[in-house]
Amino acid sequence: MYERHHYIAGKDVEGTSGRFGPIFNPSKGEQQGKVALASKAEVESAIAAAEAAFPAWSGTSVVKRARVLQNLVQILYREKDALAEALSSEHGKVFSDAQGDVQRGLEVAEFAQGIPHLLKGEYSDNVGGGIDMYSMRKPLGVVAGITPFNFPAMIPLWMSCMAIACGNTYVLKPSEKDPTVPLMFAACWKEAGLPDGVFNVINGDKEAVDTVCTDPRVKAVSFVGSTPIAQYVYATSTANGKRCQAMGGAKNHMVIMPDADLNQVADALIGAAYGSAGERCMAISVAVCVGDEVADKLVEMLKPRVEALKIGHSMDPEAEMGPLVTADHMAKVSGYLDLAEQEGATIVVDGRNFKNDQPGFENGYYLGGSLYDNVTPDMRTYKEEIFGPTLQIIRTKSFDEAAELPTVHEFGNGTTIFTRDGDTAREYANRVEVGMVGINVPIPVPLAFHTFGGWKSSAFGDINQHGMEGMRFYTKTKTVTSRWPTGIRSGAEFVIPTLNS
Template sequence: MTLGTSIENRDVQNYIGGSWNSPSGSDGQEIVNPATGDAISHVTFSSQSDIDDAVQQGQQAFEEWRETPVEERIQPLFRLKQLLDEHQDEMARLLVKEHGKTFKEAKGELRRGIENVEVACGIPSMMQAGHLPNAAPDIDETAVRKPLGVFTAITPFNFPGMIPLWFLPYAVATGNAFILKPSERDPLTAQYLFDLVEEAGFPDGILQLVNGGPDTVNTLLEHEGIAGVSFVGSTPVAKHVYETAAANGKRVQAQGGAKNHIVVAESADLDFAAEQTVSSAFANSGQRCLANPVAVVVDEIYDKFADRVTDIASDLTVTNGLDDDAEMGPLITSEHQSRVEQYIQEGIDDGATLLVDGRTLETPEAGNFLRPTIFGDVDPSMSIAQEEIFGPVLALVRAEDFADALSIVNGSRFGNAASLFTDRGSDARQFRHTVEAGNLGVNTGTAAPMAFFHFGGWKDSFFGDLHAQGEDMIHFYTDKAVYIERWPDA
């Protein structure tokens, strides 16, 4: 299979046992460019036999791969990292065409994914588990980590290049086989990724790609040959994945939805806070779990902050993500655009003040475009402040004081992330110790951890024990054994 634009205008394929082949299921759907409405490919969903074949191939490959010296296991990852660097621009352009985000956002996403490949290349050090001589009289004890088998990851549409790389490199570096099931909405980026995987030289069956919809997901969750499941998506589906996979005896990490908050204290630099708030709320058209779509602002600076935010957001250039001046692209589907617009109407019906109405402002004629929308004087109990909209809608909430602002943040059933803008260390310390969220940022609009730290998530934003990225992945993809040794004649 060749790289690049040849991926467009051809049917999506599976990559099983080192070979490309067409899924054999009966269902499927068109892949549509959200900026133009044009169909650019078609994906057929995998059948039960496709999944069985992938799992069997993975199990067979795992038996030899687990015994491969760790230094040899990371060599294909070094090559994959180099290939991703070399093809980043071309891959980003394809990502824009099937997803809609801007080219700059696509390149940033891929850079974040590549960071995980870089970290996974350090597995020889990260996988070490500890040794204690003379743990007991004449006895030495050693803890060792061992791979478990075939793992799978079910990844979402919003970051089709980055999120698969939260899991893939760690799974294979620790000695496991891995099956990726990307979103059926934008699977072409995964096709490109596996073109690079093939060129990097991984053994057949160690890294595999299967395409499909909900039935494919359930088959993976219930398959007896799968050792563990990683998932990123909405909270209802995350709960289903967590419960189903766990009931079938699997390890599982399920990242759910979010409703993140920015807190703006009275000491904040308002210009900086407003710029960062707009960037956080409207990047990727609001379609990301680290977006901060609620800004809780202390009363005495609320009006000034609202003016700054509305001015900045109103000036954003909303157009095809491949345009040089693009600052925000379209939503993933017309159905999702309609869903977001329904939330906007709910906000109006609930009595929030519509400061900027993205539905009425000029957008390109074709595509699923919706400009930034901002509500003011939002009550924390309103649906636009409580529910994950996953679109370019920002709610401004007025807080009596800093303590009230933190209370409003903790009133959410989600706990993925939160950010604070302040010039006071005391505020930052109180925020750090009080807010119930797994990713916290101070004077940063998006609390996105680097690849060598785990990606947090609390409350209804995460189901499981071990998170994506960082050291948590080593624990997730291995189990510990203790080796106890005594030589009486030593």
């Protein structure tokens, strides 16, 4: 049984709190390690290391910072499979999906290589009376990331690469469920040439989160997780004077119009609903069918495919879906299926009784894919995020009724529409009250050079992640007004400068 501790000021640091959390192998259903849970003092030592490293790193040439990112990208490509294997072992997502997890984070590192261009300010020559004006983007200082279990590679890279490229120093508090990959990143950063103290990893639970959110030396906090904790992190951080972006839960709808290609829809839904066992904030968990004919045909097409999902351990090359992350989460998702039955949904495919008969993996945290029809908006199972391998079918009579569902839902993370009609797609994209919209794509996750973020209870804070929004979150603007007189000027000026000055 292995142990995971902390990384502070360029060194692996053994935890001293005496508290540990379990690290499970979800595929086998057994504990494989334990992770040290930091005390307040240990978190403070990581913050102090980041604070000490900030003056030198923020003063480092932006070109030199970009070269560290270039080195990191090459190292991440070299280590991609090793990172994915460690990720699969602790999270349970299948190896190919784990590779995608690493790749999508790596793409933000590639984007961050362009930081010399991204940080260019604005310049206005001779705005009046020999006065020039220009702006600069300055780093904030020590910033922190609190990241979730379901993307232990992608989201730490989303946050840390942009933060560090902008000249900040960084403290990462990853999920205690799968801490190995973030610690592997620490070694990658060091090999890339990042100075000690710029990137730190502190493992922990609520005590670590509270310390990060209240310590005055931390200037900004980025969070991804469930909505209740996102609200807590946002409220605590902002109450303590910090900039905060806190991404919460989701209930992502796919609207299927009568003219849609249902073969494409079925392909899209199988991957978007059941990939990574549904443990994605961008998973499509609700299929909104416009018309009973669409719904009947779609259910008929989906049923055999859901029943035939290849479910196995995370390193099984034939598996399309692995286990859930913990026994507790498996029980929670099963409870939602019980509730759906009680609420009157029609259970088309029931994944609760799935058993993995692969030798050595019989006790893993497995559920089969579930599909249920005739879901209505008043059901709890529709209102709440399930975060498991389930797909709900809602039947509507019109486009307007279908578009209203994601618009009025508490969550507003992502949505997509399948249609052959450009006018319908354009109207949907403009009308729906959701942060990320797809048209004939299964999961509308923006690429690294655009921005990621939801609306309503899916996100708290005004600035989204990565893309140009990421640069803005991790910097503050300084505007300089400059005049170099050609001769000696005399006399006081009592009027505020204007364009006529």
